[in-house]
Amino acid sequence: MYSYTEFDHAFLAERNAQFRGQVERRIDGSLTEDEFKPLRLMNGLYLQLHAYMLRVAIPYGTLNSRQMEKLAEISERWDKGYGHFTTRQNIQYNWPQLRDVPDMLDALAEVNLHAIQTSGNTIRNVTADHFAGAAADEVADPRPVAELIRQWSTDHPEFQFLPRKFKVAVTGDTADRAVIKAHDIGLRIVKRGEEIGYEVIVGGGLGRTPMIGKVLYEFVSQEDLLPTLEAIVSVYNLLGRRDNKYKARIKITVHENGIEDIRQRVNERYALIRPQFTGVDQQMLARIEADFGAPEFKSADQTPYLNAYDQDPLFRSWADTNLTAHRNPEYAIVSISLKAHGKTPGDATGRQMRLMAALAKRYGHDELRISHEQNVILPHVHRGDLPSVYYALKAEGLGTANIGLISDIIACPGMDYCALATARSIPIAQEIATRFDELKLEHDVGPLKIKISGCINACGHHHVGHIGILGLDRAGVENYQITLGGDGTEDATIGERAGPGFSADEIIPAVERVVLAYLDLRNDPAETFLQTYRRLGLAPFKAALYPQVAGKESRANAA
Amino acid sequence: MPKPFTPKVVTANALLEGDVIYQTAAGWSRDLKDAEILTDEAHADLRMIEASAQVDLVVGVYLADVSLDGDTPRPTHFREDFRATGPSNYVHGKQEHI
Numbered sequence A: 001m002y003s004y005t006e007f008d009h010a011f012l013a014e015r016n017a018q019f020r021g022q023v024e025r026r027i028d029g030s031l032t033e034d035e036f037k038p039l040r041l042m043n044g045l046y047l048q049l050h051a052y053m054l055r056v057a058i059p060y061g062t063l064n065s066r067q068m069e070k071l072a073e074i075s076e077r078w079d080k081g082y083g084h085f086t087t088r089q090n091i092q093y094n095w096p097q098l099r100d101v102p103d104m105l106d107a108l109a110e111v112n113l114h115a116i117q118t119s120g121n122t123i124r125n126v127t128a129d130h131f132a133g134a135a136a137d138e139v140a141d142p143r144p145v146a147e148l149i150r151q152w153s154t155d156h157p158e159f160q161f162l163p164r165k166f167k168v169a170v171t172g173d174t175a176d177r178a179v180i181k182a183h184d185i186g187l188r189i190v191k192r193g194e195e196i197g198y199e200v201i202v203g204g205g206l207g208r209t210p211m212i213g214k215v216l217y218e219f220v221s222q223e224d225l226l227p228t229l230e231a232i233v234s235v236y237n238l239l240g241r242r243d244n245k246y247k248a249r250i251k252i253t254v255h256e257n258g259i260e261d262i263r264q265r266v267n268e269r270y271a272l273i274r275p276q277f278t279g280v281d282q283q284m285l286a287r288i289e290a291d292f293g294a295p296e297f298k299s300a301d302q303t304p305y306l307n308a309y310d311q312d313p314l315f316r317s318w319a320d321t322n323l324t325a326h327r328n329p330e331y332a333i334v335s336i337s338l339k340a341h342g343k344t345p346g347d348a349t350g351r352q353m354r355l356m357a358a359l360a361k362r363y364g365h366d367e368l369r370i371s372h373e374q375n376v377i378l379p380h381v382h383r384g385d386l387p388s389v390y391y392a393l394k395a396e397g398l399g400t401a402n403i404g405l406i407s408d409i410i411a412c413p414g415m416d417y418c419a420l421a422t423a424r425s426i427p428i429a430q431e432i433a434t435r436f437d438e439l440k441l442e443h444d445v446g447p448l449k450i451k452i453s454g455c456i457n458a459c460g461h462h463h464v465g466h467i468g469i470l471g472l473d474r475a476g477v478e479n480y481q482i483t484l485g486g487d488g489t490e491d492a493t494i495g496e497r498a499g500p501g502f503s504a505d506e507i508i509p510a511v512e513r514v515v516l517a518y519l520d521l522r523n524d525p526a527e528t529f530l531q532t533y534r535r536l537g538l539a540p541f542k543a544a545l546y547p548q549v550a551g552k553e554s555r556a557n558a559a
Numbered sequence B: 001m002p003k004p005f006t007p008k009v010v011t012a013n014a015l016l017e018g019d020v021i022y023q024t025a026a027g028w029s030r031d032l033k034d035a036e037i038l039t040d041e042a043h044a045d046l047r048m049i050e051a052s053a054q055v056d057l058v059v060g061v062y063l064a065d066v067s068l069d070g071d072t073p074r075p076t077h078f079r080e081d082f083r084a085t086g087p088s089n090y091v092h093g094k095q096e097h098i
């Protein structure tokens, strides 16, 4: 885990003191809202539908137990006893009061957390694979380089007023768990012989115009990475469409200019700035890498695991669904589901956060991760400790065995919280999960990702959901548009729009029809929803979604 | 022909808490049923200007459509409906106090 220096502490303290002054001046009326708004956004403070919202960065999703405890304490002391974990490895507090926010930021600073660059047109919180440092097949841990990028981008003077927000994600594995192809810059750690380097992908993004990123460079060496990133962002800073907010993202810049043109400009810029990078960044990286050493894994008895697996079917189901292979065969990666059926995806209460912190401390080498799928990970748990972890989780409502299944839904806050929303997301997620729990089909259906957004900004990643749901406003009524076949992994694909949207009452039965169609259509239970979709295409699913239309068409064809 | 002016209320968020608030004849209320109902366009414009001037009290002032149920204003759009009650996943926001 990265350890803060005196410089880092002083930086946060000064920044918080500055913001405290700004809040005071806003409250006493000496700053207007127009003057204050950009200042609060620089500190992660939004004004949403019913209240303020504070967005706290969890860099590359990594937390220790003390930090998680602090998040719990903040939720209880200044909010309503819970927090919302998001797809960008942030936590959002939905109910802070303006005058408390400086105290909340000071509390965060005690554990080296903050809300800087969680908003605004800057380089946002750098995200990474949530199994980093633990996954069995990892090339290298992506977090040291993510930390380097964070230090480089935080308060970078040239990049505080970009044309639009800018998101960087890193994965260190061939399997992509960071959705790198839907980011402004996606980095994949690769090896050339023994040398570690980076595949650099640019111009991906979701939102109004979803796009899959393009490969800018197949291999950039370690020493050349920061100058390359700097060159890319400054080319974008210059070329980005400031005239039109909807065209301002780098995906549009890449699309309009073409990847070759961008590559040439980046090359030119790179040649110019490369000499400024004298190798200090490499010394910093070496220091950061030392902070991310692997924990001291223990060797211990695994029989408690084997016994529980044999004797308790609930434990077995959870172990089969929520565990992932660890690089150390005695260990497992535990995914804790924040998707109990009928609950709000991504929410955890203060009590639950405290429990997860305690389990990390006792059984998990003090490490936690937040996944972009809105779950919490204990990356290093010895198999012998799994039953203890499971029973403790289960007692606090955190034992749901549904990771990667139909009820493990990503849902943005939608119109229950978000001022930009055009419809609600959370109740739709709650109803789908509840419905499939009632049907007892979830484990039979197997891996299936449903992702829901409450507006075209696509915070809920609906474009890359196997089943994506987009909430819209049709003449003052909530309406839901379905996309099918999206994929957020290394095979990233944007889903296809299935047809007209559904009312709030119709959307759950519509999803059910799609899923039942899949069960009919699959070759065998091992063929996943996505594989079936890729084999057969949209048509049979469309027929299931719109049976009346399908009926009419076949009658017309017969006539 | 200009569109007829439909009833509206002035709404905003409170500066300190962020809560949804409505302009009344005398000040601000957290309850839509206390809101002053504006049926005349010129009067509505005037009330908007007065409300917007209260920069140390309120944020994001705008006119929201309502329909009238006797004297009681009701939201016409679902967004205003949620603003008047609170989120649907928890009993938080205004509905906590009802």
Ligand code: HEM
Residues within 6 Å of the ligand: A046, A048, A053, A085, A086, A087, A088, A092, A164, A165, A167, A182, A183, A184, A204, A205, A206, A207, A208, A249, A411, A412, A413, A417, A418, A419, A420, A457, A458, A459, A460, A461
């Ligand atoms: C409630 C407060 C939120 C606001 C006001 C907000 C605002 C936005 C906006 C304006 C965009 C579109 C940006 C563009 O395309 O230029 C966006 C995209 C996005 N947001 Fe949010 N968001 C909120 C909450 C969330 C949450 C809770 C999550 C995670 C669950 C999230 C994750 C994302 C992601 C992943 C994108 C994809 C955009 C991309 O990179 O193409 N946001 N958000």
Ligand code: SF4
Residues within 6 Å of the ligand: A412, A413, A414, A415, A418, A419, A420, A421, A422, A453, A454, A455, A456, A457, A458, A459, A460
């Ligand atoms: S997708 Fe839209 S509704 Fe959902 S959080 Fe993002 S901006 Fe808000």
